[in-house]
Amino acid sequence: MRNSTALALAALLAGAGLTGGCGGASAPGHQGTPPKTGSSDINPQPRDSLRKGGTLRLSIQQWITQYNIGQVDGLQGDGASILTLTEPKLWFADDNGVPAANPEVLVSAEVGTSGGAQVVTYKLNPKATWSDATPITWQDFATQWKTRNGSDDRFQLSGTTGYDDIANVERGADERTVKVTFKQPYADWQTLFDPLLPGSAVDTPEKFNTGWIEKIPVWGGPWKIGSADKTSQTITMVPNESYWGTRPLLDSIVFRALDSTAITEAYLNNEIDQAPGRQPEAYRRLAGAANTVMRTGGRWDETQLTLGHAGPLADVRVRQAVTNAVDRAAIAAAQSAGLPFKVNTLGSHFFMPSQDGYRDNSGDEGRFDLERAKRLLDEAGWKASADGKTRTRDGAALKLVYVVNGNGSTDLPQLVQNMLGQAGITVELRKVPGNDYFTKYVNVGAFDLASFRQVDNVFPSLLYPVYRTGGDQNYGGVATPEIDKLIDQAGAETDRAKAAELLNRADALLWQAGHSVPLFQTPQISAVRPGLANFGAFGLRSERQYVDVGWTR
Incomplete structure (x- = not known):
């Protein structure tokens, strides 16, 4: 689920007087191995050693419209995270x-x-x-x-x-x-x-x-929404005074909606207390900042390129050509540049590297193979121009629309655009407002190509709606009866090893069908204030609804 929903260094940092995370030591100019999936770095401290009170200031990517995670528009990750603070967690x-x-x-x-x-x-x-x-x-x-x-x-x-x-x-x-x-x-x-x-x-x-549009009508967790100011794009959480369990240490948590390009600046201006450092430029600026510690962990966090199934993409050969034209290793290398460790490429739709069950099932369909991509397009009737830069069939140009979140970077879409261009596939980057990206485009399948993160899908069944025929989260609409059957069998299999084998078989078929391209495990790198405890890079663990998060004395 992209969470809907939700929503990631030692020797390298020594010169700045910062402590390292779980990624291991990395000398300047040398990249270490990425944190193992499940590793965390949160500055664990006992509650009674922390100061009671204070405010935690965090960013979210957009104003939250729908808080009901069961509703089709309620999968946005930040909204799901806020909801989880306010309702009973089992x-x-x-x-x-x-x-x-x-x-x-x-x-x-x-x-x-x-x-x-x-x-x-x-x-x-x-x-x-x-x-x-x-x-x-x-x-x-x-x-x-x-x-x-x-x-x-x-x-x-x-x-x-x-x-x-x-x-x-x-x-x-x-x-x-x-x-x-x-x-x-x-x-x-x-x-x-x-x-x-x-x-x-x-x-x-x-x-x-x-009933959950821009509000949470009834709550039963340790927090509640104290105020929501759409003008300032801030949502303030305060303790639920009637909560019967462990009360939060903090007085409040303030979420502020910011474009991704503005988050780093807001952190450096001391307007928020945490900022993601997973993008190289953000990491460069944050790692050298005063009053900052970088924390790293291994989260279930996939960046995926999803393909539609209409127009030229109705032909599986065209979808496979797209997959073969995408150089995942080059994308991961670009994502890794300037970071303290290399970013994992992904060969699975269901598991993260180093996670139990992980296997690279990408095969021929997931391999970067430009000549195979061109051959598939030829077989599908899309003939290349003399210079190989464009392709046509029956007088129509081969053109795909890549819908881009206006709140995010265009670096990845531009990389994909250039790669597909090498095979003669023209890609139009269509930037749309961030608040509309999912509700008006992704959720309704109004795209040929779209990329987004899916996070915290530690239970494989959370991904079944993404890959099943008619699945509510299968936004591109690519599926087969064979994949459905294997997913259903895995869902009913209580032996984890046998379930993983079934999912790996389904995964191989997803690559062959050209459903999507898992690109890389999005690194969990977080800049936080050094006085913040029980917070940072959580990996696969739960954060216990932030009740133990607090400031050191």
Whole structure:
């Protein structure tokens, strides 16, 4: 999911008096190996050693329009991150991405069987309460299932994965016990109901689709929205005074919407307390800044080029030609320039390098092979001009529209444009407003090419809507019945190793179908204030809703 949603050095930094992250030591002019997937660097400190109070100032990429992550427009990563602060979280993940129950919400969750069916029984904390003073009960689970299982098309869904595998959600021994019965085994059941949304605020299509626009109507987490100023593009989070669990140390968190090009400057001007250093120019400026420490980690974070399936791209040979014309190694090298470590290229749609299950399945289709790309275009009837710079068929030019987020850099789109040009594919870069990029273009498939990040998909099932036929997040629309079958089999396979093998087979078919091009594992490099504790590069671990984030004394 791009999170929808959400939204990454030692000897090299010594001259600036900064501490290093998990990427390892790198001498000037030498790039070390990237941080292993799952590594983190957050300056861990016990709560009682930190100062109570203070404000954390962070940036987001755009104003948040839709906060309901179950709704089709609710997958924007920053919006999902803010929502997660305000609603009950059932699970927190460790450094390996393995979930453990959050006892403040979930006392226990036991997996069993009944009549051969998988049954999960949840026991909720009896203190858990929504902001409207109603208890959090099994009925909230039941409503989330009914609204997100796809049985009622009035609910505009971001995806049905997992919820459509549930046969029933019912009351257990009491109101705080939930019994969830599945139609078939579902391996990634812990992805469901997390965060839990209030049933009273999503139980009708109107509430579900529009009741969360620019607001969170009911909350049940450690934070709530204190104010949202659209003019200044700031959202201020304050502690939820009725929260029954661990209270935040901070007095507030202020999120400010900024263009990506303005974030570095805002950090250097002491307007925000964290800035990403994953782009070479940003890293160069941030690594030498005063009152700064660079933290690195290995997150599940993919930058992907997605292909449409209309016009010239309706022909799989043209999609494969695009894939063969893209030099992923060159793109990763460009991304690595000026950074303390090399950036990983990706050969998988489902796993990150060094993650269990990772295998490079790109094969011939994912290999940079300009001559193969040209041959495929010839076979598809697109004939090259005398100079090889353009191609036509039946008098029409081969031209693809690459929709570019106006809030982001054009470096990657320009690289891809030049690479495809070598095969005779003309690419128009069409820059659109950042606030419209997903809702008016990507989400509705109004593109030939589009690139964006997908983050924190540690559970493979979170990606199933991206690659299934008719998947709500399969924005390019490329899919096959064979891929669907393998994904369905993986989803029902509780043996992780066997599930990974099925997904690797599906992955090879995704490369062959020309669905998309995983480009590189986006590096997690973050500039933060040195006095900030329990914050930085989280890797695969959960940040516990920022309740432990604070400033040193």
